[in-house]
Amino acid sequence: MIFHIPWIYVPVRNVLAIWHQLTKYEIPELTKPSVIMRDRGRVEEIIRNMHRAGPGALQVISDFDMTLTRFAFNGKRCPTSHNILDNSSLISEECTSKLANLLSHYYPIEIDNSLSVEEKVPHMVEWWTRAHDLLVQQRIKKDQLAKAVRESDAMLRDGYEVFFGSLKDHSIPLLIFSAGLGDILEEVIKHNGVFHPNIRVFSNYMEFDENGVLCSFKGQLIHTFNKREGALLNPDQFEQLQDRPNILLLGDSMGDLTMADGVQNVQNILRIGYLNDKVEERRDAYVGSYDIVLVKDETLDVPNAILNYITEGK
Ligand code: C5P
Ligand code: MG
Numbered sequence: 001m002i003f004h005i006p007w008i009y010v011p012v013r014n015v016l017a018i019w020h021q022l023t024k025y026e027i028p029e030l031t032k033p034s035v036i037m038r039d040r041g042r043v044e045e046i047i048r049n050m051h052r053a054g055p056g057a058l059q060v061i062s063d064f065d066m067t068l069t070r071f072a073f074n075g076k077r078c079p080t081s082h083n084i085l086d087n088s089s090l091i092s093e094e095c096t097s098k099l100a101n102l103l104s105h106y107y108p109i110e111i112d113n114s115l116s117v118e119e120k121v122p123h124m125v126e127w128w129t130r131a132h133d134l135l136v137q138q139r140i141k142k143d144q145l146a147k148a149v150r151e152s153d154a155m156l157r158d159g160y161e162v163f164f165g166s167l168k169d170h171s172i173p174l175l176i177f178s179a180g181l182g183d184i185l186e187e188v189i190k191h192n193g194v195f196h197p198n199i200r201v202f203s204n205y206m207e208f209d210e211n212g213v214l215c216s217f218k219g220q221l222i223h224t225f226n227k228r229e230g231a232l233l234n235p236d237q238f239e240q241l242q243d244r245p246n247i248l249l250l251g252d253s254m255g256d257l258t259m260a261d262g263v264q265n266v267q268n269i270l271r272i273g274y275l276n277d278k279v280e281e282r283r284d285a286y287v288g289s290y291d292i293v294l295v296k297d298e299t300l301d302v303p304n305a306i307l308n309y310i311t312e313g314k
Pocket of ligand 1: 063064065066067080081082083103107110127128131177178179180224253
């Protein structure tokens, strides 16, 4: 039409641009160099939807090892919940060395980008089974676990006080879905003083005999790539959470992407993935699957900033 006056469009376009960049100003952490997003506009839309619905509609579903804990500190790898025990004084030197051999054989398989999940699964089952069998032979006492954690190099990611504290303050449930050791990871969280009542853990738990000695592991084995099955087979874990249709999902493995599959009626899900290791080989796969990828980022700054935006003024 003749009345297509450009100056009308300019402000409209500007308003749209400012609206589109809202989270850039509200959440400057999203501009950190460690952040990669496949579709920034979509991420902003999801976050805005979550802000509108508020903390009452939100739940956080997170992996533990290398997601809530640091991958490295001062250039040195930090332990997983398994490694805390593997390297503790509760384990004989011979057993520590056998567990280290298992790690150096199976961990490269776990993160190998050229293998499919189907190809990896039998190796993961073998790894967990062999490691748990070795641990059971060590006659580990329940009352010594806290000491093993205290003496370990395990660290929650920087910003953990704000993360755990803000979820507690806004009564947002935090469901931790871990293929690690439940007894140990609970100790790590307690040791850091943030094991609040809004936390629920779904993990591999130890069974102790009448003398408090580890004798087996409870229930179905959880490894890196069967979290979806676990989520679907354990509707009780999710039952109370069905009225919270918005999910912030945190993980560090491709297996963590399906942790929320047990939640029905999901309205908005934002998947944040920590890419800690083999960055170049795995970048494309992570960017293709996670909404936000955090490359070698040892902090919870981005999840904290998003939570702050969602809960702001509520
Ligand atoms: O909490 P999350 O699900 O991340 O815990 C699993 C992690 O523990 C795996 O990514 C794996 O690398 C590690 N693991 C380990 N020792 C084992 C088995 C698994 O360090 N024996
Ligand atoms: Mg992990």
